[in-house]
Amino acid sequence: MKDMRRYVIIAPVRDEEKYLPKTIDSMVSQTIKPTEFVIVDDGSKDRTPEIIKEASKIHPWIHYVKRPDRGERKVGGGVIEAFYDGFRNLNTKEYDYIGKIDGDLSFGQRYFENLFEKFDTDPYLGAASGKLFLKLDNGKIVEERIGDETVLGGMQFYRKKTFDDAGGFVREVMWDGIVYHRCRMAGWRTRSFKDKELMIFDHRQMGSSHKSIYHGRMRWGWGQYFMGTHPLYIFAIGGYRMFERPYILGGLLIILGYLKGWHKKSKRYEYPGFRKSLHAWQMERLKIGKRLEKIP
Structure with a gap:
């Protein structure tokens, strides 16, 4: 076999x-x-x-x-x-x-x-x-x-x-x-x-391998902007991550990284239907929507 x-x-x-x-x-x-x-x-x-x-x-x-x-x-x-x-x-x-x-x-x-x-x-x-x-x-x-x-x-x-x-x-x-x-x-x-x-x-904290954990959190936020994350969801992520090391500041830096991408109008990931589907999935996780895909 x-x-x-x-x-x-x-x-x-x-x-x-x-x-x-x-x-x-x-x-x-x-x-x-x-x-x-x-x-x-x-x-x-x-x-x-x-x-x-x-x-x-x-x-x-x-x-x-x-x-x-x-x-x-x-x-x-x-x-x-x-x-x-x-x-x-x-x-x-x-x-x-x-x-x-x-x-x-x-x-x-x-x-x-x-x-x-x-x-x-x-x-x-x-x-x-x-x-x-x-x-x-x-x-x-x-x-x-x-x-x-x-x-x-x-x-x-x-x-x-x-x-x-x-x-x-x-x-x-x-x-x-x-x-x-x-x-x-x-x-x-x-x-x-x-x-x-x-x-x-x-054997090293997640997101800390390049420059510092603070830079890593900013990069994470910018990456969420690039991916197309919904603004409501990034604020939820930032709030959630404030309870992890580095406390408070880590979550704020995630939000700041996202806003930096938005302010600079940085490029975003493009694939047919991706952002619409991602937003639906994120809204379901926030309990204010339903995802588009149904997986058995």
């Missing part, structure tokens, strides 16, 4: 010598291993390339791809450019699932086995992840909250057909929010599950 759990993982990384070994160890320990794990070095200046090369010598399914140094970390579009460099360098075209992960995460050995069980029980589940947790300096573990209908940006996992139906990733900030909603428009569910076996541990 054909194995329908063939999967490939692509990890764009830059200067991750401190955390990448944890991510590699997590992949190596999986009870169901990937057909390929492609790690794309996006211009690292530390020992990241050596770490990847050493792992690839031990595990033939780990592959190293080198990109030229662009001079600085480029979030959003730059990450996706690196992802597609890895995608073009896949040796296999025979796979059923595809994932994109960050190089600063760790997770349990049954992570993908448990994720496959979720897909097996729901034929309309197109993209999924676990929930993200951060260990603080005092030893306390806190959840970095994401909605249940959202897949973690740093741990993307799709059915191949879903990924194709959604058109893949756009090379812009908020690429993850865009692809989730394109999945919904194509009739697929997207989910993140709060299961013990699906816990993902972040």
Whole structure:
């Protein structure tokens, strides 16, 4: 019988010598291993390339791809450019699932086995992840909250057909929010599950890898403007995020980033029917409307 759990993982990384070994160890320990794990070095200046090369010598399914140094970390579009460099360098075209992960995460050995069980029980589940947790300096573990209908940006996992139906990733900030909603428009569910076996541990706070957490929140708000988020929804997001670190200021910066995009009349993502569908979905989440798509 054909194995329908063939999967490939692509990890764009830059200067991750401190955390990448944890991510590699997590992949190596999986009870169901990937057909390929492609790690794309996006211009690292530390020992990241050596770490990847050493792992690839031990595990033939780990592959190293080198990109030229662009001079600085480029979030959003730059990450996706690196992802597609890895995608073009896949040796296999025979796979059923595809994932994109960050190089600063760790997770349990049954992570993908448990994720496959979720897909097996729901034929309309197109993209999924676990929930993200951060260990603080005092030893306390806190959840970095994401909605249940959202897949973690740093741990993307799709059915191949879903990924194709959604058109893949756009090379812009908020690429993850865009692809989730394109999945919904194509009739697929997207989910993140709060299961013990699906816990993902972040070794730096979400949104803090480029410049600072404050810059990250501003960038997030601008990305929401680019995606086409409804103004009412961005104020709701900002209010919700005020109760997370950095308290109050983080939520305000999200709103400010959105308003900055609006004031400058920055470009926005364009796809037929996307913004209308996104607004309907967002209004339903605010309990003042109904989404357009009906998924069984």
